[in-house]
Structures are given as C-alpha cells and as structure tokens.
Amino acid sequence: MKKITIIIICLGMFFASCAKQKEELPSETVIQNPFFEEWDTSFGVPPFDRIEEAHYMPAYLEGMEQHKAEIENIVQNNEPPSFANTIEALDRSGILLTKVNYVFQNMASAHTNEKIQKIEQDVAPLLAKHDDDINLNEELFQRTKAVYEQKDNLELTPEQSMLLEKTYRGFVRGGANLSEEKKARFREINEEMSVLSVKFAKNVLDETNAFEMVLEEEGLAGLPQSVISAAAEAAEERGHEGKWVITLHKPSFIPFLQYSEKRELREKVFKAFTNIGNNNNEYDNKTIASKTAALRVERAHLLGYNTHADFILEEYMAKKPENVYRLLHQVWKPALAKAKKEAQEFQAMIEKEGKDFRLKPWDWWYYAEKVKKAKYDLDDSALRPYFKLENVRQGAFDVATKLWGITFHYLEDMPIYHEDVRAMEIKDADGSHIGILYVDYFPRASKQGGAWMSPYRKQHRKDGKNIRPVIVNVGNFTKPTADKPALISFDDVLTLFHEFGHALHGLLTDCTYEMLSGSDVATDFVELPSQIMENWASEPEVIKTYARHYQTDETIPDELILKIKKARTFNQGFDNVEYLASCFLDMDWHTLKNAEEKDCAAFEKESMEKIGLIPEIIPRWRSTCFGHIFADGYSSGYYSYLWSEVLDADAFQAFKETSLFDQKTATAFRKNILERGGTEDPMTLYLRFRGAEPKIDAFLKRDGLK
Numbered sequence: 001m002k003k004i005t006i007i008i009i010c011l012g013m014f015f016a017s018c019a020k021q022k023e024e025l026p027s028e029t030v031i032q033n034p035f036f037e038e039w040d041t042s043f044g045v046p047p048f049d050r051i052e053e054a055h056y057m058p059a060y061l062e063g064m065e066q067h068k069a070e071i072e073n074i075v076q077n078n079e080p081p082s083f084a085n086t087i088e089a090l091d092r093s094g095i096l097l098t099k100v101n102y103v104f105q106n107m108a109s110a111h112t113n114e115k116i117q118k119i120e121q122d123v124a125p126l127l128a129k130h131d132d133d134i135n136l137n138e139e140l141f142q143r144t145k146a147v148y149e150q151k152d153n154l155e156l157t158p159e160q161s162m163l164l165e166k167t168y169r170g171f172v173r174g175g176a177n178l179s180e181e182k183k184a185r186f187r188e189i190n191e192e193m194s195v196l197s198v199k200f201a202k203n204v205l206d207e208t209n210a211f212e213m214v215l216e217e218e219g220l221a222g223l224p225q226s227v228i229s230a231a232a233e234a235a236e237e238r239g240h241e242g243k244w245v246i247t248l249h250k251p252s253f254i255p256f257l258q259y260s261e262k263r264e265l266r267e268k269v270f271k272a273f274t275n276i277g278n279n280n281n282e283y284d285n286k287t288i289a290s291k292t293a294a295l296r297v298e299r300a301h302l303l304g305y306n307t308h309a310d311f312i313l314e315e316y317m318a319k320k321p322e323n324v325y326r327l328l329h330q331v332w333k334p335a336l337a338k339a340k341k342e343a344q345e346f347q348a349m350i351e352k353e354g355k356d357f358r359l360k361p362w363d364w365w366y367y368a369e370k371v372k373k374a375k376y377d378l379d380d381s382a383l384r385p386y387f388k389l390e391n392v393r394q395g396a397f398d399v400a401t402k403l404w405g406i407t408f409h410y411l412e413d414m415p416i417y418h419e420d421v422r423a424m425e426i427k428d429a430d431g432s433h434i435g436i437l438y439v440d441y442f443p444r445a446s447k448q449g450g451a452w453m454s455p456y457r458k459q460h461r462k463d464g465k466n467i468r469p470v471i472v473n474v475g476n477f478t479k480p481t482a483d484k485p486a487l488i489s490f491d492d493v494l495t496l497f498h499e500f501g502h503a504l505h506g507l508l509t510d511c512t513y514e515m516l517s518g519s520d521v522a523t524d525f526v527e528l529p530s531q532i533m534e535n536w537a538s539e540p541e542v543i544k545t546y547a548r549h550y551q552t553d554e555t556i557p558d559e560l561i562l563k564i565k566k567a568r569t570f571n572q573g574f575d576n577v578e579y580l581a582s583c584f585l586d587m588d589w590h591t592l593k594n595a596e597e598k599d600c601a602a603f604e605k606e607s608m609e610k611i612g613l614i615p616e617i618i619p620r621w622r623s624t625c626f627g628h629i630f631a632d633g634y635s636s637g638y639y640s641y642l643w644s645e646v647l648d649a650d651a652f653q654a655f656k657e658t659s660l661f662d663q664k665t666a667t668a669f670r671k672n673i674l675e676r677g678g679t680e681d682p683m684t685l686y687l688r689f690r691g692a693e694p695k696i697d698a699f700l701k702r703d704g705l706k
C-alpha cells in the first residue's frame, strides 16, 4: 500500500473564456524560460540543469492561457461537433500546462524547498478554477454531448469509444446535465464539502501535533536503541532536552507499542491515537463526518444515484456496492477466525509470563513482536547484508528481462535534478526504444516520505508518431555510509519491486490518448501491475539471483529464505481484520440512502457490531480520523487495496500454473494489461489475460487465510 503519485493533471478535459495573448508576459521571460522551448535534450527529457524556480509560475500562467485559447478554438469551431474536432482536440489540449505541471509536481514531492512550497500554495487555487471553468463550460459540454449522442454511428475503435465515454461522463458527473436550479445546489454542496474536508484534515493534523508523551528514563524499558534515539530527537525538537517524547505519528508510536514494557504507557498513547478527532474539543470531527456523509447522499440523489457509493463505484472495477461487500465478507470470515487464534496465542504468552490480564488492543503489537521472535527467530539485521540496493535493483530488472526481453542501459551525462538520481534507457527485445526511467532512491530533507512512480512525459501518439514515456521511481531506502553500501530491509526490497511494477505500467504502455495511457486506470486496478512484481521478489528462485552478501558475495542461505517464507503469514489475521473493519466502516457511511446526519459514535458502534469485530482489535482508522474517506479521495474506495491484492495473487497464479517466466503468460500480461492502460474496461482486459474472472483463493492462501 504505497503511495503512487500518478500526477493527475485535471487539465485533460475542460474550459472556456477569453484567450489572452503572450505579449502580456515580459518577452525576456518567454525567451529564457526553458518551458517555452522545445527540449533538445537526449530523448527530449526535461532540461533540469536549466530549470529554476522562477520559471514555474510564468509557465503555469502561460500554460493556462494557452489552454483556454485552445478550448475556445474547440468551442468556436464552425464545423459540426465531431470526435476529432471535439473529443480528440480536448485530449490534445493543454500541452504547455501539462509539461510544466509534470516537472513541478515531481519536484514538489521529490526535491522541494520554500520557494516551491510557496508556488504550490499560489498555483493550487488557480488550477482549481481553471478546471471548474472547463467543467462548467456549457458550450463545450453541448459539443461533447452532440458527439456522444451519435456514438453508435461513428465507427470508433474501442480506445476512442472509451475516450468519448470518459470525457462525456466527466462532464455529467461534474453536474453539467443538471437543471439550473439543481446546478446551483450542486455547487453549494461541493463548496460546503470542500470546506468540511479541509477542516477535517486540519483537525486531525492539529490534534496529532498537539499530543506528546514525555518520558523519564524508566519509561524507556524495553525500547531498542533506535527508538530511544528517535524519541530523544523528538524531545529536543519540542524543547524537552534530556527527556524522551513519543508522538502520534506512526513511526514514533508503533515501535513504542511493539517494544515498550510499560503497559499503562502503551494504553495511553494507543487511546490518544484512536481518539484523534473524538475528544469533544475544538478538533472534534464527529459532526463533520456525519455532515459530509449526508451531503454526499444529497449530491448522489441530485445526479440520479441511490447512494454515494453507487456514484463512486460506477467508475471503478467493482461497479456496485454489493460487489464490494461480497468481497469484504469473503475475506472477513477467515481473517476474523485467524485473528481470534492469534489473540489466543498472545494470551497464552501473557500467561506464560506469569501476568494476570486479558489481551487489550494496546497489547497487540507488543505480543505480536514477542511471539514472532519466539516462533520464527527472524531478525531484520541478519537479512540486510544480503540486500545491497544495487543488486536488488538489478534483480528487479532481470525479472523484467526474463519476462519480456526488455533491457536496461544506464545513461551518463543526462540532466538530473539531484546527484542521487540515475537515468537509464529501456529497450525492447528487438533493440527499439521503449522509454526513459529515472531512479531516485535515497531519503533527504527535501523529499516526501514513502515511495512512488510518476511520469515526466506520458506515452501517446501524435501525428502518427509514438511519443515514448519518461518515468521516475522515487523511494526512501537506506543510504550507503562511509564503510557500507546501501543495505535495505526485505520490506524495502518489496517496495522497490512494487514501484518498479508501476514504472513498467508507465513504460510499456502503447496507447493513442494521454488521458488513457499508462497507469491512468481505475483506482481498484492500478495496484495490479505493481503488486504482482512483489510475488517474483519473494520467490526463492528469484531471491537467490539478487540476494548476495555484500562482503563475501555468498548467496543468501536457504535457511534464511525459509524464515522469510514462514513469517509471511504471521499476524495476517490482525492485519486483515483491522484493515477490513475500516473498509466496512467506509462502505457503511457511503451506502446511506437518506441525507440525514447520523450520530457518528453510535453509527460506528453499530457498524462494527454488525460484523462482529472482537474487542482486542479496533478499525485501522476510526471515523473521526479516517482522512482517506473524509478528506482525501478514497470515499467508498478504501477496499481498493484488497481488490488489487486479489487480482495480483490470481494473476500470479497464471505463472505458478505454468512457470515463473512462462513466455506465453508473460506476453499475455504485457499485451492485455501493461500495454493497454485505461483504454478498455479493466475486467475485459483481465478476462483477456486470464481467460476467467479473478478468484479469491490465491490471495487467501498467500495470507494464510485458507
């Protein structure tokens, strides 16, 4: 469940208004600004060495003006609306804006500074208005609608049909088809919800930051040195020199829950975390959550849907709320059974220690850690020497070479935005050019946490030419030190393979329209190409190719591989249950049929009772701090991670049934999934690859739930 920044340029479709001319910009800026030039770099990559912060805003402003002018041209066309002069023209519009936005957004995540942060704040409202102007452009919608109404007579390719469908639906879902009266209410609802979601996120952030648990020396019992050092640093930052501080950020309190011997302190921090937004103070989110859910129902009704989930899921692979619920229940039953067994095992450990209490939610991490060590004797530090970053990366590349014959060629002297970045060209089996991949793997203060893939240029066809992609993989893996190369954890190995899978989706794509190419696919489909790569990373046959001791070059011993494999299903009952509980909560909030405000606490309680959640576990996110669904874009979509896991496990079965590198299966995966982007319905693509709908069995087996 890593972050993928598929930079969503909301521009793809939309706009109106007067076309101002370039003359308004100082001509000097126009001449010197690299965004206003054709890039004559190798492979047309961004000239990072010449781009400065001062270039972004003028390029954004000019990009928006040009885009407006392009939209105006579409609207003013005297010819009757056609697929080419309206739908295709829209997909082709906004080139300069896209160009600057890709570079800027990548820089804002991977190598930011105060100037970039300031530009981010300034440009966000401008871009939002720019999108609204397009979405609500009545003339543009009428032209789109005219084309849409003739769709059956146009003899479109499947990809063209999909572009037409998505463009038209984008307008309709944005309220374009409503009466003036309903449009007015629709805008009011959107405005109110945008205010509520910002407030929700701010409350979570403020309450998170307001908490600190200051420890004296005796509070450190059981903590490993790395946790103590981090706590000392946090204390210093907060002006508690000589003491230690645990915060409500996961990297701080989760290790504390894992290792602290102080049960009352574990309880204190756990309760603080699970009650974020639920303390009846100025940060309380109960009313905001209820109000948001009610407004969503009202909006869904305006647009002609029964529930908010029906509105959202129409665009997802799952399509209907009942399909999501069916999947959740299928996994819930075995996961809950496994979690109950895990709870018994931990209770037995408590009793073995001679202690006299019942396992509570704040004990779970602590006893999971103890039982894991006792059962599997798996130690992260014994594994790292075998996972030298360069070898792991090569291991991932080798898998792709064996599957598809593609090769990787490092490029020197390419423009880069930081010295840690490396560039390479990807070639096909016949030696032809596929695309450019940058990798940027090490943490630094200017980079966001997590790992992701994003494009600098998306693949598409223009004037008969196949424009090939430029993609970046960003991560935060352990850096090399003076005496050691970069040695990463097995979790990081999986992350590297995962992000590389997203990169392959962006690189191997072979589509016509930018809006549909690469990883611009349904949210519950996008993790298939990434998660499937993690399967190869974990196969003993593949591990042995890349896991070699950095000093002796010795291949990883079978005994260690076996330990990794055995520990794979440990604590998966808990992992699935706490995640699924939040999925149910999300779906319950968004399948409400009446636009009335619920009592938040009572609603959550009832929702959890319905599924029989055990008292030792609470949902990963409770309603009042569930930012995914009340502040970000995951409402009715938190299940997507699970959906993709079912897909990737089932898809990988196709290789298990033949062989790990079966050429026929590999080609089918490339042709039907990796090359096709969002050009057809994901289930159609999947059926073409697999010959059958995904079955849940492989996933259940992998997580030890079957």
Ligand SMILES: [Zn+2]
Residues within 6 Å of the ligand: 001, 002, 003, 004, 498, 502, 527, 530
């Ligand atoms: Zn991902």
